[in-house]
Structure formats: structure tokens, C-alpha cells
Amino acid sequence: MLPQPTPDATTTTVTWNEDGTPRTAFWRSENGAPPPTGIVVITDDIAADKALRIARRGSSLLWRGDFQNARQLMRALDRRLTKRASRSPQSTDAGEVFLANRNARAQRAAVLGRILIPLEADYAIRLRRAPDAREACAHAYGRPAAQTTDESTDLIGETLVSLPELLGVISAYEWHRTGIEVAALGARIHPAHGVFAPTRDEYLDLVADTPWPQGIDHPVVWDIGTGTGVLAAVLARRGAREVVATDINPRAVQCARDNVDRLGLAGRVTVVQADLWPYVYDEADDGEAGDTPRADMVVCNPPWIPGRPTSALEQGIYDPDSDVLHRFLSGLADNLSPRGEGWLILSDLADHLGLRTRDDLLNRIDAAGLTVVGTSETTPRHPRAADSADPLHSARSKERTILWRLGRG
Template structure:
């Protein structure tokens, strides 16, 4: 059911692509300053901008300066509490910033002075054009526009010697160190088949194809990811080698190699985009490991790519993975490690810098354990 809110004139749909509750009401204004919009936001009322688009962006920037001022930190809080407090602050800030909105007309039109053409960006997110107007947070719209530009431009990956094009709503391989691990890992002897579980953009399947694996099945349960993977693999010339299919985890049959890069943090996502980052109660991780052995050919390998950031945040016990391997009937035959190279890992003002600075990303090579 769509979220409908009152504007005083009529009811209109509110979209935000998150689990946040919609505002209770909305008012249309052509001029306002950041303080006015924030005051309305704290009263659960959205401001729908009807004036100049660039002025709206300036107001949003001023709102961000006020909302994102560093707050006092509890130096005595434990690490896990600090993480959850950080996420709560992020959610609160996002909710307030999302209270500055615009009305999207039929056909994804935005009828504001100096407004860009947003139809392509919104089609990337929603697919078919809308028949009824809806309200959309300006902050979300700007994110959609940026994601659309990245989708068109693509992300050049040295290990692939090519670009991957990723739409909004699909995990983007901006952090490429885990792909370098896959490129470095020795393939099982006489490998013919591989499964890429949770393929997302199809980047891992493409890398396996480039490395010479003859037949690959890539799975995902996100329709956007499936479409993105198919488009990327066709563009790269691997369409004949890779079959992309819808599945929660495994396809039918067995493979010589099964690869998975699941979400790394066991926490609840607050939007569709975050499902690639957060895995509540380690559900996908456990499901993958518990089913992997039965889908392996004799002598085959499982490659699990994981970061230890959750351990540094005290969200996962240090021995948790080893216990999961044993319970799933898997044993380690090798491990490759790398340190992060992304900007956040070196940002001292990041609230989670204490954990990111110690993070290691690993590729665990696993085989079915011999039965006693």
C-alpha cells in the first residue's frame, strides 16, 4: 500500500525508499530557509518546494550543516552501543533531511525553475513512469541523480579491465579489494562450473568468466540485480558463459566452485540499498554456509568473502565464523587477506574509525570436511 499524506488540499503519495515513517502532513512553499524547514520537520510536517530548484539545494545544504554538527560522545559507551548509537543518529538525521521534498509529476516530470530532467534517474529507480504525482525527498532525488550518472558512466575495475554499470538499488563494487582477492585465489583443479551466490551487478561472475571458468550460474533474489547482472555480462561478452537466474541462494545441481560475498554486518537494514550491507542475525551467511557442502562436487571449493569489521564492532564473536564452518561440515584449506583502501578507512573524523582502521577483508577457501 502506498504511503498517503495530506497536503491540506488533497492526499498524495509519499515515497522515500526507506523504512522511515512518512510525515503526517505536507505544506507547499516557494521560499523558506533552513530553520523554517527544520522547525516544520520536527513537527512531522514536510515542506514541498515549489520555487527555484537550485535554491532548494542551497536550503538542503544549510539543513545538513545544522543537522550534522558533531554531537557529544559518550566516552564510556561500549563499542557495540557506539555502533548502534551511530546508526540511530544517521537515521534521525536522514529523517529530518528528508522533510524537504519536491512533487514529481506524471511521467517523472519536475516542474520547477532550473530543475534538471530527472526522468531517466527516476526510471532507473522505479521502472515504468508514474500516472499519478508523488512527493519525494529532495535529498533522495539528488542521490538518485548521482546514482544514475554512475550507472551511465560505469565503474572501471582494473581486475576486469572493463567497467561495471550499476543502477540504484544494486550493490556497487566501489570497494574493489575483495575482487582482487578473487583474482588472486587459485582456482580448483580441472574446474568447469561455478555458482556466484547473490551476484548483484554480476561482477564476480564476470571475473570468474574472465579467469576461464567455462560455465557459471549467478543467482539473486533482487529483480534489479538480475537485470543489472544480465546487462553487464552481455556487455562484457560473457552472456554465453553465465546463466543468471532468480533464487534465494543456490540454483539446482552442484558446482566445482561456489562463491559468495554476503553482507558483512549483522544488523537490520533501513532501506533496500542497505540489504547489501546488513544481514540481520547473520541469516544469509548461515543459510549459505549450511547449504554449500551439498551443492559442491567432490573436491570442489567454497569461497566466502567477509570483512572482520563486525568483530571489531563487537557485533560478531571472533570465533563465530570458525564455528559456522564446522557446523556446516566445511574446513579451511586457505585464506587470503587484504586491508581496505577506501577513503573511510583513513578518515579520523569517522565515528567508526576505531574499527575501520583495523579492518581486514578475507577470502576463505573451504572444502567439505572428511567424514570420520
């Protein structure tokens, strides 16, 4: 199912002069980037150094040349920005290195995001050697806002998007179309644009292999922050009697429903839009009443690094002040059946970066009235874990993904 157009995504307009003529277009940014200012029209003959100087002054570069040359220009600017950042003194403190690299990446993204590509009303790219991105854009943005069956109704006009965002939209659509093979499922999961994809799959094996809570063979399970629905599907395939999956992101809810339907699990998995918990209880409810919904298992794989996300995808990685983690722990005991368990799947990378300690987590668990029933852990298999050139290699090489089994105290 395609998303509906975001109401305010194409209502901001930008203006510039081109060949002596005033021009106006809509501005679109899924990440909430501000509208471009000081737009300079450029073509294939611009030198990378000149383009970088313009972009670093804060002006945006509207590309009117060959599409593939625009990609080459972006790569050339990226190399220059990366080289410049590498000259900065590097601390030996892992946390400081992390913050410095994150700031450098943000600055680099801001400059590269000033390369603009025009989309026609139907999302076509009228540039030489441009890909057909119409279906990809429709998947990410929804059908063009003014597209109707009434032939008298015109489509919206030209829209400007940043080249990095457009390339991300195209890449996301390919992932959505072909899917990602998940060994723990023996099937493919199809992520949607703006929904965190299960490319780090080691945690799925933990969930697939960890024994059910003692004495409960076919648990009622809640999957908190389901994303693509991959964990809900793994749990249903394992034999959970019922799975309720929640997510606050409407794109994720639709994505999870589509995946559940595709896997033939719609009869056992329900996906609802909610901020963490699928039910809200009365303050007087003690959680023991037989007719009150409680879960035998609550599974949560929250963002694992304290920090502010800069895009929808980063919301699966960065959690400001560990808010999601803390709220999950604080509410877990009230949402578990008496013999139930909460399964918290969490990378300890933040520990090795000095952003959180194991004791901090254990203290939060204790304060929430929970006890640690047991743990399982695995070593991440993503490429960065073995990349010695990564500035964070020292921390990444020690990283473990841990499944914490938590019971009511």
C-alpha cells in the first residue's frame, strides 16, 4: 500500500532566478531540512572545488546537467569533506571520537544535501541518464498530491529534493521490492521507506533460540516498536499463541501489516499504532485481574545509542536521553502476566563509547521493580565490526548484542 502524501511536505515553496527568469518550485524533505536559500543553477561544467565553495557558503546547487554526473559531483565533494575532517586532531577517548565523527557526518550531510534535483509533477526526472524514479518516489512520498481521475485537475508543479535523499528513496524502494532474506524466518522481509531494516540480524537468532518463559509453552507476546514486523513474525513462527505488535510510526505499522500478510501470519499477529504499550490501564488496576490484557512475554529492541536522530531511519538507532529504553523498563512490570518475562534486546556499544554503563542499566532495571532472570548474547556480524579503519573500531570490536530476560520483582 502506498502512503498518502504528507500534508505539509510540498506546501513550502522556494524561488530563484534562472536565465533571468523568476522560478518557483515546491520543496520536499522527509528529514525536515529547511528550504534551500540562495539557489545557484549548475550544470556538468562546474568544477568540484567551485561547487564545494558555493555549498560551504550556504547556497544550494540546482542541478540541470547529466544525472550521473551529479552523482559523481556528490562523491567528489564527499571525498573532499572526508579528507578535511580526517585532518582534525583525534581524541583517544571513544566517546569524544564518537561525538566528533557524528558532528563531522552531520556537517558533511548538510553540505551534500545542498545538491538539488528537480522532480516533475509525476516524479519524473527530466535529466540526461536519469533513472525512472516515479515508483520509488510514489512509494516514499505517496501518489502526487493533486493526482485524480478528473482530467481537469492538474498535478502539482516541479518539486526540488536533495540528491542524497533522492538516492536514498531509490535505494529504499529496491530493498522494499526485493526484500531482505531473514534466516531466522526462512523468508524475506520487505522494509518500507523510513522504516529501519533488519540488516543487523544477529539479534533475530537470539530471539529465535532463547527458551520461552518457564511453564509457558505458547505465550501471548507483545512486540514493542515492531518496525518491519520481523520480530513479531519470528515469534509467531516459533509458536506464540498470539502476537500484538506496536509502533508509533504509521509507516512502520503499515509495513509490518504488509509483511505479516505476505507471510501468512495475519491470523496470529495484530499490528497497532501505539507509543510502546497496546493497552492503557486504569491507575487502580493491579495487573492481577483475569480479564485485563497482559502479556506472557514483552519483546523490545529499542534504539541502542543515547543521542538525537537526524532522520526517520536514525530513530531506530538513536534514543535521546535513552527515553524509549527508560519508559519501556518503567512500564514493563505492569504489562507482564505474573510469570511473564520481558525480553530486552540491546547492543552494549553505548557502554564502550562511555555514553551509558552496564551499572546504569542494572540500576534502571532494579528501580523498575524488575529482576534479571538471565541473559544471552552474540557478537555483531555487520561489516563495521571488523573494519579496522573505522574511527570507532576499538569500541565496535568489543560490542555485544545482549538479550536481557527480565521478570517482575
